[in-house]
Amino acid sequence: MPWLGHAMAFRKNMFEFLRHMQAKHGDIFTVQLGGQYFTFVMDPLSFGPILKDAQRKLDFVEYAQKLVLKVFGYRSVQGDYRMIHSASTKHLMGEGLEELNKVMLDTLSLVMLGPTGPSLDTHHWREDGLFHFCYNILFKAGYLSLFGYTKDKEQDLLQAEELFLEFRKYDRLFPRFVYSLLGPREWLEVGRLQRLFHKELSVEHNLEKYGVSNWITYMLQFLREQGVSPAMQDKFNFMMLWASQGNTGPTSFWALLFLLKHPEAMRAVREEATRLLGEVRLEAKQSFKFGALHRMPVLDSVMEETLRLRASPTLLRVVNDDQILQMASGQEYLLRNGDILALFPYLSVHMDPDIHPEPTAFKYDRFLTASGSRKVDFYKAGKKIRHYTMPWGSGVSICPGRFLALNEMKLFILLMVMNFDLELVDPDTPVPPVDPQRWGFGTTQPSHEIHQEYTFRHRRSCRTTAESRQEDLNTGKEYIEPCKTEPEPEESTVL
Numbered sequence: 001m002p003w004l005g006h007a008m009a010f011r012k013n014m015f016e017f018l019r020h021m022q023a024k025h026g027d028i029f030t031v032q033l034g035g036q037y038f039t040f041v042m043d044p045l046s047f048g049p050i051l052k053d054a055q056r057k058l059d060f061v062e063y064a065q066k067l068v069l070k071v072f073g074y075r076s077v078q079g080d081y082r083m084i085h086s087a088s089t090k091h092l093m094g095e096g097l098e099e100l101n102k103v104m105l106d107t108l109s110l111v112m113l114g115p116t117g118p119s120l121d122t123h124h125w126r127e128d129g130l131f132h133f134c135y136n137i138l139f140k141a142g143y144l145s146l147f148g149y150t151k152d153k154e155q156d157l158l159q160a161e162e163l164f165l166e167f168r169k170y171d172r173l174f175p176r177f178v179y180s181l182l183g184p185r186e187w188l189e190v191g192r193l194q195r196l197f198h199k200e201l202s203v204e205h206n207l208e209k210y211g212v213s214n215w216i217t218y219m220l221q222f223l224r225e226q227g228v229s230p231a232m233q234d235k236f237n238f239m240m241l242w243a244s245q246g247n248t249g250p251t252s253f254w255a256l257l258f259l260l261k262h263p264e265a266m267r268a269v270r271e272e273a274t275r276l277l278g279e280v281r282l283e284a285k286q287s288f289k290f291g292a293l294h295r296m297p298v299l300d301s302v303m304e305e306t307l308r309l310r311a312s313p314t315l316l317r318v319v320n321d322d323q324i325l326q327m328a329s330g331q332e333y334l335l336r337n338g339d340i341l342a343l344f345p346y347l348s349v350h351m352d353p354d355i356h357p358e359p360t361a362f363k364y365d366r367f368l369t370a371s372g373s374r375k376v377d378f379y380k381a382g383k384k385i386r387h388y389t390m391p392w393g394s395g396v397s398i399c400p401g402r403f404l405a406l407n408e409m410k411l412f413i414l415l416m417v418m419n420f421d422l423e424l425v426d427p428d429t430p431v432p433p434v435d436p437q438r439w440g441f442g443t444t445q446p447s448h449e450i451h452q453e454y455t456f457r458h459r460r461s462c463r464t465t466a467e468s469r470q471e472d473l474n475t476g477k478e479y480i481e482p483c484k485t486e487p488e489p490e491e492s493t494v495l
């Protein structure tokens with residue numbers, strides 16, 4: 001179609017469209033999508049020069065600035081992109097991250113148990129949609145940990161719950177909003193939601209809060225110093241809420257669902273956790289061996305496999321100046337000034353059977369070596385490949401929150417599998433397919449909800465081993481032999 005090009009087929013199902021194009025045209029092709037030409041590179045052995053971009057002729061910022069102005073109303077200022085990355089290096093990695101881990105664990109406990117801790121009611125079986133359950137908990141815990149509390153925890157939880165419901169409305173509209181496919185009523189709704197988020201996350205509200213993370217504080221200070229207006233800072237906050245909360249909930253959902261569908265994986269995760277941590281109790285101010293989080297190759301492998309199967313980012317760079325791209329095959333191609341260079345690693349890497357045999361299958365130990373450590377050696381066409389998964393993007397635009405995200409999701413999964421009995425309402429229900437609208441937008445979402453039943457089982461930890469075993473045998477529940485806990489090399493952290 002003139003101007004539109006392949007936009008309709010692309011927007012309907014990006015994955016299928018690109019698969020079709022790759023089969024037809026090979027590892028590099030250019031398509032027109034709504035007036036803009038996109039060159040897709042599908043050979044991961046050729047990614048190196050693109051991601052390194054030694055000549056600085058591929059621009060990530062230009063495209064990102066236009067997008068964030070459209071979807072968050074945020075007008076970028078000089079240096080803010082570099083500032084986000086330096087704020088993240090300082091506060092979402094290293095010592096800053098250790099501090100945030102503790103806050104995150106306390107907040108997860110608060111969200112999962114409520115301000116008064118476990119009650120009798122907590123021990124009843126409850127039913128919920130698994131996607132809603134995971135997204136809701138991760139959102140509230142992430143939001144409160146990063147954007148701060150007031151003195152009234154109960155009120156904070158209520159406000160976070162309301163914000164989550166609005167966030168989901170925006171989230172549902174998001175892919176079609178980016179593609180400018182909304183109807184008139186939906187446009188109005190998007191406007192309302194944007195205004196609501198700008199207000200709820202306003203810097204004025206921030207002043208009433210304590211415990212605002214150093215990450216947010218640092219970034220807002222930079223904007224203030226650059227003379228950015230308070231109204232624009234509110235929009236910046238909305239953008240950060242989106243970046244920090246849009247993927248952790250859906251990823252945790254897929255991870256928990258895969259564990260529920262693969263009992264051998266669930267057993268392996270529980271065994272590793274019991275060996276390293278002893279009990280992981282869900283309570284405020286608990287002692288938790290945070291150092292052990294970095295020594296859990298089984299859980300790491302589960303997370304990496306989940307992200308391989310369900311994270312589908314698109315990496316985009318504006319081509320500045322005509323230039324030659326040399327592919328790994330030696331073949332050279334001309335990239336045209338003004339076109340966009342695009343990578344879609346979900347198809348070209350995650351689903352490549354040469355790199356990951358049986359690519360659509362969940363194998364919890366895919367990222368484990370025979371000796372049980374992290375596996376990092378993967379090959380394509382006999383050559384060792386550096387980018388064997390790319391859920392966080394790569395190069396200049398790599399996700400700066402990836403370490404926090406992983407810790408947060410691992411803490412949630414640990415708290416869930418060690419403190420709750422979980423079952424799918426229909427154990428035979430298959431893993432739902434991905435909603436095709438969400439290809440290319442970070443972690444995908446399911447096409448429909450899956451129902452689970454769960455009950456808190458903290459009281460079990462007070463029982464003797466014999467009581468536990470007997471009770472578990474009586475109820476037919478799985479019993480895990482308590483293992484000797486490995487000694488903790490670092491000081492264990494008591495919150």
Ligand code: HEM
Pocket residue numbers: 064081084092240243244245247248251311313314315316391392393394396397398399400401402404405442443
């Ligand atoms: C499972 C969870 C997450 C996934 C899969 C994920 C993935 C990504 C990806 C693929 C990008 C790069 C997009 C691009 O190339 O344009 C990105 C950017 C970003 N992420 Fe994450 N992310 C996650 C969680 C988080 C968290 C928890 C935070 C912060 C606390 C965060 C903060 C950001 C920010 C600020 C950016 C924009 C960086 C920039 O402007 O260069 N992310 N994320």
